[in-house]
Amino acid sequence: MVRLFISRDSTALSLGADKVANALKQQANSKGLNIEIVRNGSRGLFWLEPLVEVETDQGRMAYGPVQAEDIASLLDSGLLEGKQHPLYLGDIEEHPFFKNQNRLTFARVGLTDPVDIKDYISHDGYRGLKNALNLQPADIVKHVTDSGLRGRGGAAFPTGIKWNTVLNAPADQKYIVCNADEGDSGTFSDRMIMEGDPFVLVEGMTIAGLAVGATQGYIYLRIEYPHAKIALNQAIESAYQNGYLGENIQGSGKTFHLEVRSGAGAYVCGEETSLLESLEGKRGLVRYKPPLPAIVGLFGKPTIVNNVISLASVPIILDKGGDYYRDYGMGRSRGTLPLQLAGNIKNAGLFEVAFGMTLRELLYEYGGGSASGRPIRAVQVGGPLGAYMPENQFDTPLDYEAFAAIGAVLGHGGMVVHDDTSNLANMARYAMEFCVEESCGKCTPCRIGSIRGVEVIDHIIDNVDKTKNTELLRDLCDTMLCGSLCAMGGMTPYPVLSALNHFPEDFGLEAAKA
Amino acid sequence: MQDYQSQKPIVLDILDAHKTMPGNLLPILHGIQDTLGYIPPSAIEDIAKALYLSKAEVHGVISFYHYFRTTPPGKHTIRICRAESCQAMNGKALENHAKQTLGIDFHETTSDEHFSLEAVYCLGNCACSPSMTIDDEVYGRVTPEKFDQLIAACKGTK
Secondary structure (H helix, E strand, O other): OEEEEEOOOHHHHHOOHHHHHHHHHHHHHHOOOOEEEEOOOOOOEHHHOOOEEEEEOOEEEEEOOOOHHHHHHHHHOOHHHOOOOOOEEEOHHHOHHHHOOOOOOOOOOOOOOOOOHHHHHHOOOOHHHHHHHOOOHHHHHHHHHHHOOEOOOOOOOEHHHHHHHHHOOOOOOOEEEEEEOOOOOOOOHHHHHHHHOHHHHHHHHHHHHHHHOOOEEEEEEOOOOHHHHHHHHHHHHHHHHOOOOEOOHHHOOOOEEEEEEEOOOOHHHHOHHHHHHHHOOOOOOOOOOOOOOOOOOHHHOOEEEEEHHHHHHHHHHHHHOHHHHHOOEEOOEEOEEEEEEEEOOOOOEEEEEEOOOEHHHHHHHHOOOOOOOOOEEEEEEOOOOOOEEEHHHOOOEOOHHHHHHOOOOOOOOEEEEEEOOOOHHHHHHHHHHHHHHHOOOOOHHHHHHHHHHHHHHHHHHOOOOHHHHHHHHHHHHHHHHHHOOOHHHHHOHHHHHHHHHHOHHHHOOOOOOO | OOOHHHHHHHHHHHHHHOOOOOOOHHHHHHHHHHHHOOOOOOHHHHHHHHHOOOHHHHHHHHHHOOOOOOOOOOOEEEEEEOOHHHHHOOHHHHHHHHHHHHOOOOOEEOOOOOEEEEEEOOOOOHHHOOOEEEOOEEEOOOOHHHHHHHHHHHHHOO
């Protein structure tokens, strides 16, 4: 029996992975070859997907990008023995894009069968939970605090402090909520974890439950991720069957229940209080803070709301200790960040690395420059609410504070690359348009400001009272920045102002007048 | 549009199945839309009654979320991503091509009721932009030519 690996990741599927798997199965059957195809997560080198890996005596050998039509020639040239072929890549873990990463959170993604709990356990899975079951809640929280982990959803709030608040909030019921509403364009790390190693999220949430005394967890998953939902539900079912969820977890007497809930296509529900409203079955209107969700959260109870990557980083912290994780990174940005290279980039994919690498190194050394071969003009880092960074900022190290210092945001680690054919005035207009579309409508600066923003940018582009309207746009952005309830209206000015400041020529303005 | 009386038992079953679930309105709406393809406006009264909400509250929730619809969709729903990453890879051209080819705008259904067209803001397939989905299938690096092939394949499987 020869084991082969073809990804079940959405992006691999979007490039024909299912067809490749079916063709391989059929042709191997008709040749009487004894094979097993494991549908793994993606290694994250998406320009090489669909990737086919075969287990040989020399290790796992990869081929890619493979299409269904290539299967016949692959089998003829000795695919099952890992022999040469024009699509042969060798051991994918030796590929520079893979080898130079620090895969902590993504350690198993692409390696294992995502929904096989035995495979998970044999690759160091559930070691963190095992340790946590022998610790007092405050000690679990201490490990997370010591790790220096900060919220990977984008806000970078220290996770340990949030957990400690919930731990110390007395209540008859507490909740763990995973924010899996990954709506930022250019981001897909949450999706890759959920599809490629769902158990690590389940384990992280279970540990969070033990840490603060919560017995119920919810994963609020965006509706745009149907494949993640399937993988999560398979993993949750298996965890229940094997005593890793439910009552008396591994004989400890501890209880934790977990359920996936689907969103319904509202970007603002990625904001934690809007998400809680949605989970309660309401319109996703943002809540006033305080009270913080850690005190008054889901159904009015103390609630941890954490991003997928934050929670998925907890098992390795509890397995190897907070110090191990903290030893990666720079300054106050500790550990690793799974970066996502997207848009107009040659080598698009996922790159998990310790904080500190420069944007330039990532874009050119590993990203290989633009996909179109034209010069990279701007990179929007941190999603639709992140700043557009021009070439002269590419030497900024990937670090929360270094980005904040230049008015940019690292956010969830997504990078959308634009070449020199992109018009940044149009992108600024789109940022306002997106805010019109997605504003929850509760506060005026966001609801009305975004509509006025589209109008004012149109005036500038159409050359109507240019100087006056540019001044008006800046004033409007100031109102939105200072007066909005949440990041939706409060950060829409980031892409707008950065476009205006760094690319005034796209607005028909001279640099000095912008 | 179908007669609500034939749909009502399905709606009531879904309401009953979610009776004790905390925060059950979204799961109920998903259940109805998954089964019927949309949420019949006449169902709002039944939902409101079962959940002790006003009809306005239920309507408010349905209308807040882009995903929920109150009209029957075409046989296939196409969602084209409009977000930044896809724009950086000329997603606008795909969007225009799709609208022109199908002869409809976003939130519309072709007159043969074969396709509904919706905008979507990110499918998490940003490493292979531009992206779109047809029903639950994701497609990456979609050129206008590839779009035409996918549409033709859909029509072939009537």
